[in-house]
Amino acid sequence: MIADDRLDIDALPRVAAVGPCSSAAFEAVVQAEQPLVIKGLLDAWPALAAGRQSPAALNTYLKAMDTGAPAPVMEAPAASGGRFGYGADLREFAFSKRQAGIGETLDRIARLLGDPDAPFVAIQMLPLATHLPQFVRDNPMPLMRPQVTPRLWVGGAVRTQTHNDRDHNLACVIAGRRRFMLFPPTQVANLYVGPLDNPPPLSLVDPETPDLARFPRYREAYAAAQVAWLEPGDALFVPKYWWHHVTSLEPYNAMVNWWWGDTGAGLERANDVFLTALLAFKDLPPGERAYWKAMFDAYVFAADGEAVAHIPEALKGALGPMTPSFRAALGRQLKMAFLKGGA
Numbered sequence: 001m002i003a004d005d006r007l008d009i010d011a012l013p014r015v016a017a018v019g020p021c022s023s024a025a026f027e028a029v030v031q032a033e034q035p036l037v038i039k040g041l042l043d044a045w046p047a048l049a050a051g052r053q054s055p056a057a058l059n060t061y062l063k064a065m066d067t068g069a070p071a072p073v074m075e076a077p078a079a080s081g082g083r084f085g086y087g088a089d090l091r092e093f094a095f096s097k098r099q100a101g102i103g104e105t106l107d108r109i110a111r112l113l114g115d116p117d118a119p120f121v122a123i124q125m126l127p128l129a130t131h132l133p134q135f136v137r138d139n140p141m142p143l144m145r146p147q148v149t150p151r152l153w154v155g156g157a158v159r160t161q162t163h164n165d166r167d168h169n170l171a172c173v174i175a176g177r178r179r180f181m182l183f184p185p186t187q188v189a190n191l192y193v194g195p196l197d198n199p200p201p202l203s204l205v206d207p208e209t210p211d212l213a214r215f216p217r218y219r220e221a222y223a224a225a226q227v228a229w230l231e232p233g234d235a236l237f238v239p240k241y242w243w244h245h246v247t248s249l250e251p252y253n254a255m256v257n258w259w260w261g262d263t264g265a266g267l268e269r270a271n272d273v274f275l276t277a278l279l280a281f282k283d284l285p286p287g288e289r290a291y292w293k294a295m296f297d298a299y300v301f302a303a304d305g306e307a308v309a310h311i312p313e314a315l316k317g318a319l320g321p322m323t324p325s326f327r328a329a330l331g332r333q334l335k336m337a338f339l340k341g342g343a
Contacts, residue, residue: 007210007222009181015228015236026143029237030168030261035182037228038235042172045139047256051175052232055113055252058175059106062154065134070099071123076158082120082248085161085202090194095120102131109155113251122155128256141258143170148260155253162191162203162245166271167259169238173230176253180228180236181207183221183243190221191243207245267331 017037021029029036042048050061076084076095087094105123112118128135129149136150144150154175164185171180183191191203192215205215212218228236238244240261264270281292298307299319308319318330 007212007219009179009207009227012181012222012225012227015180015182015226021143023143026237030239033239035180035226035228035239035242036237037230038237040233041143041235042139042174042233045174047135047139048174048233051254055110055175058154058254059110062132062135062152063103063106065132066102067131067133068101069131071102071105071126071131073098073100073105074122074124074155074158076120078117078119080120082156082158083161083206084120084158085206086194086204090204091198102126106154109252112156118156120156120158122153122158124153124155126152126154128152139256141170141172144258144260148258150256150258153253153255153257155248157251157253158248159208160246162205162207162243163200164241164243165200165238165259166240166262168240168261169257169259170235171230171238171255171257172235173232174254174256175232176248176250177232178230178253178255179247179249180230180238181245181247182226182228182238184224185241185243187221187224187243190217190219192218203243203245208247267334268327 015035015037017039019038020040020043021038026038047058047061050058074084074095074097076082080094084095085093102123105121109121109123112121126132127149128151132152135152141150162181162183171178192205193201193203195201205211205218205221207222210218210222230236267273281289284292308316311319313320318326320326322330
């Protein structure tokens with residue numbers, strides 16, 4: 001356990017950092033499934049040059065590319081302290097979502113700078129390929145395949161509550177500073193995550209002022225956490241499923257990110273299989289649940305293959321290597337089973 005007086009974000013281990021890397025080196029980073037800061041990755045970007053100059057310069061740069069399509073805008077009242085999280089009953093979020101013009105929203109963000117009673121306004125998840133295509137052409141990302149397109153985040157000093165993504169994430173700061181607090185996927189039970197049917201599910205714990213009487217297991221999550229402090233030009237790789245709390249540390253902040261890696265479809269979409277498992281196993285008697293837990297541990301999650309080592313390769317079937325042809329055959333078999341069952 002960690003003593004209460006040691007829950008200090010500044011004291012957490014820092015995410016490892018490297019300089020700019022090649023596509024091959026970055027692929028090795030992705031395969032390692034560990035967070036990593038990449039320094040200097042955006043040094044040639046004109047967007048970074050504008051962001052380093054001033055908020056007004058970056059706003060002017062972005063507005064010159066505006067095609068007129070509305071942007072996704074989020075807003076939280078001043079009383080929220082910039083925290084984008086749940087409302088009191090967990091049924092709704094404590095911020096609003098709407099569509100608004102890019103230029104008018106950037107102008108509003110600029111007008112709110114320095115106003116202590118201002119709401120927290122942010123453009124979030126703006127698809128740059130459709131809304132500011134010139135940005136994509138002028139600010140290339142050689143580490144990403146062309147079909148993986150970037151998104152833009154611009155706003156005030158907002159705090160996005162701890163959540164995770166089903167994709168890998170490369171987050172690149174172009175203005176202001178950001179702090180990412182990261183937790184391994186295995187810490188889900190210690191983060192007190194909200195309802196899964198109100199996506200994205202968020203942790204109820206505020207890492208800056210954790211209520212340890214209400215959330216005692218959070219000490220364990222904290223003990224496993226890392227932190228990344230990002231300056232303009234820095235990029236952070238967040239592997240899929242890693243939980244992260246994001247704090248924008250300046251009155252004006254901007255970031256570009258790429259999401260990729262959630263490639264499962266149909267019967268191979270992991271999140272849908274998880275929900276199916278809830279449907280099939282959650283209400284079984286304890287003995288049956290224990291049986292299926294043992295089956296999953298032995299045949300799905302064990303990496304050493306010990307449970308099937310005694311079976312000849314030709315007879316392993318679904319317990320052996322998932323070749324493309326066998327994967328397709330198994331998919332057809334399961335589709336027929338679901339159709340017969342009326343699913």
